[in-house]
Every structure is written in structure tokens, then in C-alpha cells.
Amino acid sequence: MSTTLVTGGTLVSSTAATPTDVLIDGERVVALLTPGSDLVAGMVVDERIDATGCYVLPGGVDVHTHLEMPFGGTEASDTFETGTRAAAFGGTTTIVDFVVQRTGEVVEHALETWHAKAAGNSAIDYGFHMILGGVDEESLKAMDSLVAHEGVTSFKLFMAYPGVFYSDDGQVLRAMQRASGNGATVMMHAENGIAIDVLVQQALAAGNTDPVFHGLTRPAELEAEAVNRAIALAKVAGGTPLYVVHVSASQALARIAAERTTGANVFAETCPQYLYLTLEDHLGAGGPGSFEGAKYACSTPLRSKHERHAADLWQGLRTDDLAVVSTDHCPFCFNDQKQLGRGDFSKIPNGMGGVEHRLDLVHQGVVDGHLSLQRWVETCATTPARMFGMYPQKGTIAPGSDADVVVYDPTATTRISAQTHHMNIDYSAFEGFELTGGVRTVLSRGRTVVDRGTWLGSPTHGRFVRRGLSQYLR
Numbered sequence: 001m002s003t004t005l006v007t008g009g010t011l012v013s014s015t016a017a018t019p020t021d022v023l024i025d026g027e028r029v030v031a032l033l034t035p036g037s038d039l040v041a042g043m044v045v046d047e048r049i050d051a052t053g054c055y056v057l058p059g060g061v062d063v064h065t066h067l068e069m070p071f072g073g074t075e076a077s078d079t080f081e082t083g084t085r086a087a088a089f090g091g092t093t094t095i096v097d098f099v100v101q102r103t104g105e106v107v108e109h110a111l112e113t114w115h116a117k118a119a120g121n122s123a124i125d126y127g128f129h130m131i132l133g134g135v136d137e138e139s140l141k142a143m144d145s146l147v148a149h150e151g152v153t154s155f156k157l158f159m160a161y162p163g164v165f166y167s168d169d170g171q172v173l174r175a176m177q178r179a180s181g182n183g184a185t186v187m188m189h190a191e192n193g194i195a196i197d198v199l200v201q202q203a204l205a206a207g208n209t210d211p212v213f214h215g216l217t218r219p220a221e222l223e224a225e226a227v228n229r230a231i232a233l234a235k236v237a238g239g240t241p242l243y244v245v246h247v248s249a250s251q252a253l254a255r256i257a258a259e260r261t262t263g264a265n266v267f268a269e270t271c272p273q274y275l276y277l278t279l280e281d282h283l284g285a286g287g288p289g290s291f292e293g294a295k296y297a298c299s300t301p302l303r304s305k306h307e308r309h310a311a312d313l314w315q316g317l318r319t320d321d322l323a324v325v326s327t328d329h330c331p332f333c334f335n336d337q338k339q340l341g342r343g344d345f346s347k348i349p350n351g352m353g354g355v356e357h358r359l360d361l362v363h364q365g366v367v368d369g370h371l372s373l374q375r376w377v378e379t380c381a382t383t384p385a386r387m388f389g390m391y392p393q394k395g396t397i398a399p400g401s402d403a404d405v406v407v408y409d410p411t412a413t414t415r416i417s418a419q420t421h422h423m424n425i426d427y428s429a430f431e432g433f434e435l436t437g438g439v440r441t442v443l444s445r446g447r448t449v450v451d452r453g454t455w456l457g458s459p460t461h462g463r464f465v466r467r468g469l470s471q472y473l474r
């Protein structure tokens with residue numbers, strides 16, 4: 001076992017920012033030390049990392065990624081190897097990826113398939129949620145066994161994508177009832193997919209095929225309506241913990257906030273794309289006839305810059321009505337995969353890549369005055385770890401925790417570009433963004449995996465994290 005001392009930095013946690021040295025022994029943090037103490041001066045350590053002028057924070061926890069996911073007639077372009085390496089470059093040291101179970105498929109087989117993809121191919125630690133594409137007697141039973149034996153304690157349901165992942169209200173209710181019994185969290189893709197499909201067919205029939213119609217046929221009201229229904233069903237099911245994924249609309253957030261004032265276990269995340277990108281400037285890029293906007297087709301969609309969505313999302317992050325920032329990393333290359341939707345926006349594979357830039361993009365929110373430093377760490381590391389049963393192994397720097405540590409230079413400049421990023425995607429949704437702050441050094445379980453832009457990790461380093469129940473319930 002070798003020892004590492006991270007010295008001279010400011011330890012930023014979800015509650016404080018304090019000059020602190022961090023002592024690591026092997027894979028774990030073993031002590032937090034006052035800088036300059038005799039203990040530090042006399043200490044024999046194998047490696048010292050000078051963090052002078054930098055923040056020292058717990059490795060980021062991204063609880064919403066889709067690596068190697070078959071979807072939209074193709075497959076997400078990052079593998080576990082490329083996606084986890086890119087995540088590490090951006091200071092994320094744990095991901096929770098989505099296993100996909102489709103109608104009729106045995107849930108346990110789907111889980112085995114995802115273990116086979118990830119094992120030995122992950123640079124950082126990873127856990128799994130389970131997408132239940134088919135809610136039936138067998139899959140309901142499997143929920144209990146995944147929670148009890150497999151360390152998979154959260155299940156994603158879709159109120160969108162009829163014929164693909166869609167669950168009707170009865171199926172949603174049954175899965176929620178099961179989760180109420182076994183303690184699992186239900187994650188909800190909340191959009192009224194039946195109504196959306198009508199709007200999509202009408203748009204196509206009218207000859208409206210450009211990417212911007214992807215957003216125009218998924219109006220904010222249909223996100224809010226689905227959120228409302230999900231909340232009602234969770235209540236009827238006995239107060240199932242509900243986590244609404246990728247919230248993008250003010251109206252949906254307002255419904256979540258209202259419910260939270262009652263003390264209900266209703267939680268939500270947003271993603272950087274909804275904080276920075278818009279329907280007009282990105283999904284509508286290039287104007288009529290342009291296909292450029294396909295780069296930005298994701299669901300929920302980007303929202304109008306003429307409304308208050310982004311401002312409300314930042315506020316929701318401040319007030320904890322949005323507890324987490326994840327990425328919904330689901331990359332598809334523009335030059336081949338996104339082309340599937342040329343001439344028909346409904347065939348554009350939905351998703352964009354962002355796993356590498358979450359910490360930087362949310363840190364920019366600190367620089368811009370939207371969030372405190374502590375809230376940055378809380379929304380990007382500590383709360384996601386607690387929300388999904390990984391704390392204090394993950395999400396904090398404390399004696400006994402995994403030594404997942406990021407040294408972050410708040411004076412650096414990060415320029416985002418597909419030319420320099422590490423994700424396996426031929427464009428960046430954030431191309432040209434110039435951000436204040438940058439990741440300098442990243443440790444995953446005590447091993448330095450990134451240092452000043454150099455890759456020092458290994459695709460066999462990452463381990464499966466068996467998760468417990470949510471530790472964020474109230």
C-alpha cells in the first residue's frame with residue numbers, strides 16, 4: 001500500500017471550503033490534516049500532490065449515463081472504455097449507467113449483459129440502474145431480487161417512447177407499488193409520449209421535418225403533465241421515492257417544487273444542456289432546411305430561450321428542488337448516426353455527449369454567481385452518491401471513503417472542442433465554450449488516473465459499486 005498526501009489545497013465539501021491536507025493510504029482516505037501541522041511536516045509519504053491554489057473535491061458522481069446503449073436504430077458511441085476515460089478527464093470518478101431490459105426480456109439477463117460490457121473495460125467505478133422496458137409479473141419479481149442481492153436499487157420507467165420503452169399508467173403504478181415494498185427509487189422519464197406521438201405525426205404530415213420540430217413537438221406542458229401524473233401515481237403507490245430525470249421545463253420544475261413543500265420524497269435532476277443550450281440557437285441552428293440541430297436532439301428537449309427555463313433550473317439547483325446535475329450522456333456521432341434522421345426529425349437518435357464536461361460547466365455556474373462552491377460539490381458529487389446509496393464510499397472526502405479526489409484549478413481556462421475532448425463522438429454540443437476553471441489531477445481509489453491532461457489510468461481499474469437504498473429520503 002502506498003501513501004499519498006495532497007497538500008496546500010482548499011478542501012471543498014458540500015458544507016465547507018477549508019484549507020486541508022488529505023492523506024490517502026492505498027485506496028482510501030485515512031486522514032484530513034491541518035496544513036502546516038507538525039504531523040504533516042514530519043510525515044513520510046510515497047507521493048505528494050501539490051494542490052496549492054486549487055480546490056480539492058470528491059470525485060464527481062454522474063448518475064445518468066448511457067454507454068454502448070442500443071437506441072434509435074443504432075448504439076451510443078461511447079463504450080465503457082472510452083466513456084469512463086472521458087468521464088475521468090472531466091473529474092468524474094463514478095458513473096451509474098442504465099441497463100436496458102426490453103419487453104419480454106429477462107431482467108437478470110439484461111443485467112448480466114451490462115456486467116459483461118463494463119467488467120474489465122472501465123477506468124472508473126460504476127454502478128447500474130435498471131430500465132424496465134417491460135413491466136410484467138416476471139420483471140416486477142426481479143425488482144425485489146435486484147434490490148436484495150445485486151446492488152441495483154433504482155429502476156427507470158418511461159412515460160415516453162411508445163413501442164420502445166413506454167409503460168402505461170397501470171404498469172407505472174405496479175412498478176411503483178413494488179418499489180414501495182422493497183425500498184427502491186423509481187426514476188421517471190416524464191413526458192406524455194402518447195400525445196407527443198400525435199404531434200410528431202402531425203408535424204411530419206405537414207412537411208415539418210427539420211430537427212427543431214423535435215423540440216416543438218415535445219412541449220413543456222407535456223413534460224409538466226407527465227411529472228404531475230408520476231407524482232400522483234407515486235403517492236397512490238404508497239409514497240414511492242420518485243426521482244425525475246433530465247428536467248428541462250419550468251412548468252415541470254414548478255410541479256416538483258410544489259410537491260416537495262409537502263415533504264414528499266420527490267427529487268429531480270437537470271443536465272448541463274438545459275442550463276446552457278436552447279431550442280432556437282441549437283436545435284434550430286442553421287435555420288430552415290439545416291440539419292445542424294440534429295446534434296442537439298435529446299429528450300426531454302432543449303427549451304426556448306424566450307422563456308425562463310434555464311434561469312428557473314439554476315434557481316431550482318440553489319433551492320434543492322433540483323438535487324443533482326447529471327449528464328444523460330448518450331452520444332451519437334453526427335456524420336453517421338445522427339444522419340438517420342435527415343428528412344425526418346423523429347428518426348434522429350436522441351441524445352448528446354457530455355460526461356466529460358459536467359464539473360466544468362457547473363463550476364462556471366459558480367463563477368457566474370448561480371451557485372455556491374459547496375453547492376457545486378453537493379449537486380455533482382455528494383447528493384448523487386447519497387441519492388443512490390453510495391455514500392460515504394463515494395461523494396465525500398472523509399476518513400474511510402474511497403480516495404476519489406479531484407484537484408481543480410479555479411484559475412485555469414477550459415476550452416471545449418471535439419478536437420480535444422476524449423469522448424468518442426465527432427462533435428461537441430458545447431463546441432467553443434470557454435470556461436473558467438479546469439481539472440488538474442484526478443485520483444480514482446487512490447490511483448492517479450489523470451494529471452495535467454495526461455492519461456495515467458487503465459481500463460481495468462474500475463469496479464462495480466453495489467449500491468444500497470437511497471440515503472436522501474425525508
Ligand code: DUC
Pocket residue numbers: 066071189297298299300328330350351352
Ligand atoms: N433521452 C435521450 O435524449 N437519450 C437517451 C434516452 C432519453 O431518455
Ligand code: ZN
Pocket residue numbers: 189245246299300
Ligand atoms: Zn430519459
Ligand code: ZN
Pocket residue numbers: 064066328330
Ligand atoms: Zn437518459
